[in-house]
Amino acid sequence: MKVTGDSLLPDFMNGDFVLLLKIPFLFKSLKQGDIVVFKHEDYGTMIKRIDLVDKRASTVTVFGTHEDSIDSRHFGPVHESDILGKVIWRVKKVS
Amino acid sequence: MIHQIITKIDQKFNLPEAKAHCDVPCGIYDPIVAQINALTVVRMIDLIHDLESKAMGNRDTAYFNSMTRYITVKEEHAEKAKNEIRVIWGDYIKAQHVEQYPNLPILVHNIFQLGSRSRQSVDRAVAVEFVETINEFAEIFWATKGIATKRAKAPYAPALDLVYPDL
Numbered sequence: 001m002k003v004t005g006d007s008l009l010p011d012f013m014n015g016d017f018v019l020l021l022k023i024p025f026l027f028k029s030l031k032q033g034d035i036v037v038f039k040h041e042d043y044g045t046m047i048k049r050i051d052l053v054d055k056r057a058s059t060v061t062v063f064g065t066h067e068d069s070i071d072s073r074h075f076g077p078v079h080e081s082d083i084l085g086k087v088i089w090r091v092k093k094v095s
Numbered sequence: 096m097i098h099q100i101i102t103k104i105d106q107k108f109n110l111p112e113a114k115a116h117c118d119v120p121c122g123i124y125d126p127i128v129a130q131i132n133a134l135t136v137v138r139m140i141d142l143i144h145d146l147e148s149k150a151m152g153n154r155d156t157a158y159f160n161s162m163t164r165y166i167t168v169k170e171e172h173a174e175k176a177k178n179e180i181r182v183i184w185g186d187y188i189k190a191q192h193v194e195q196y197p198n199l200p201i202l203v204h205n206i207f208q209l210g211s212r213s214r215q216s217v218d219r220a221v222a223v224e225f226v227e228t229i230n231e232f233a234e235i236f237w238a239t240k241g242i243a244t245k246r247a248k249a250p251y252a253p254a255l256d257l258v259y260p261d262l
Contacts, residue, residue: 002105005115012115017101037113047113064115073189094098 001037003047007064007071008035012047015093020085030060035087038062038078043070045084052077124187126233129206130257132176133226136213137253139169140222170214176225177210180232188239196235206232226255233258 003016012018012035020037030036034050048062048071059077063069072078104110143165150158184203193199209225212218230246237244237260245261248254 001113002110003115004112007115009115014115017098017105017110018113043114045111045113047115069115073191091098091101 001045001047007066007069008047008049009066011035011049011065012090013093017091018047018087019089019091021088022085028055030083030086036060036062036078036083037085037087038083040075040078040082042075046070047087048072124183124236126179126183126229126236127257127259129176129179129183129229130226130233131249132172132179133210133213133222133229134249134253134255134257135172136169136176137219137222137226137255139165139172140213140217140219141253143169143217144219173210173213173225176229177207180206180229183232183236187236192235192239195239199232199235202228202232202235223255226257230256230258 001018001020003012003018004014006014018035018037030050030053032050032052035047036050037045037047039045046062048064048069050060051063051072052061054060054077057077058080060080060083061072061077063071063073101110143162146158146161146165180203188199206225206228209221209228213222213225234244237258243261244258246256246258249257
C-alpha cells in the first residue's frame with residue numbers, strides 16, 4: 001500500500017510504501033506501538049499507530065504523531081473487524 | 096532502488112492508499128487575535144462613554160454617527176473574539192488537553208458568555224473580564240505547546256495586560 005498524508009511523521013511519510021500482514025490476521029497479536037491499516041466510513045483507508053488495545057471490546061485506540069492528526073481523538077476506537085492489517089515492512093520514500 | 100521498483104508497480108497497477116490523514120495541517124493557531132478583538136471591545140466602550148460625557152446633552156448628527164460606529168465595532172469585535180476562540184477550541188484543543196486542564200471547558204463557556212454580555216451592555220468591567228478570561232485561555236493554550244508566557248501592557252489604549260508567548 002502507498003502512504004498518503006503526514007500524520008505519522010517522522011516514522012512514515014507521504015509516498016512511503018508499506019507491506020501488510022493481512023491473512024491470517026490475529027487480533028490477539030496486536031500491541032501498543034504497532035502500525036495498522038484500517039477502514040473508516042468517513043475517512044476511507046487509514047494508517048495509524050496503536051496506542052491501546054482493548055481485547056475485551058475487540059477495539060484499538062489509534063493515534064497519529066502530528067498534532068493535527070485525525071485519529072481516535074476524533075472518531076473513537078477502531079473495531080477489530082475494520083482492521084485490514086498490520087504493517088510489517090516499510091519502504092521509505094527516496095528523497 | 097526498492098522504492099523505485101514499487102513506484103513503477105504503483106504507476107502500472109495503482110496500489111491502494113492508506114491515509115495518514117491530517118486536518119488542513121497549517122498548525123497556525125494563536126489566541127492573540129481574540130485578545131486584540133476583546134481589547135477593542137474595551138476601547139469602544141471607553142469611546143462610547145467619552146463621547147456621551149462630552150456631548151453634555153447636545154446630541155447632533157455627528158454624535159449619532161460616531162456613536163453608531165463605536166457600537167458597530169464593539170458588536171463586530173466581540174463576535175470576532177468569540178469566533179477565534181471557537182476555532183481554537185474546535186480545531187486545536189484535543190481531549191488530552193482537557194484532561195490536563197479540566198477547567199478549560201468552563202473557561203471557554205465563560206468567554207462566550209462574556210462576549211455576549213459585552214455586546215449587550217456598555218459595562219467596562221464586563222469587557223475587561225472578557226479580556227482577562229481570554230488571557231487565561233491564552234496561558235493554557237501556550238502551555239499545551241510547552242511555551243512559557245509573560246504578561247505585558249498592550250502598547251495602545253486601553254493598555255490592559257495581555258498574555259504573550261515568552262520566546
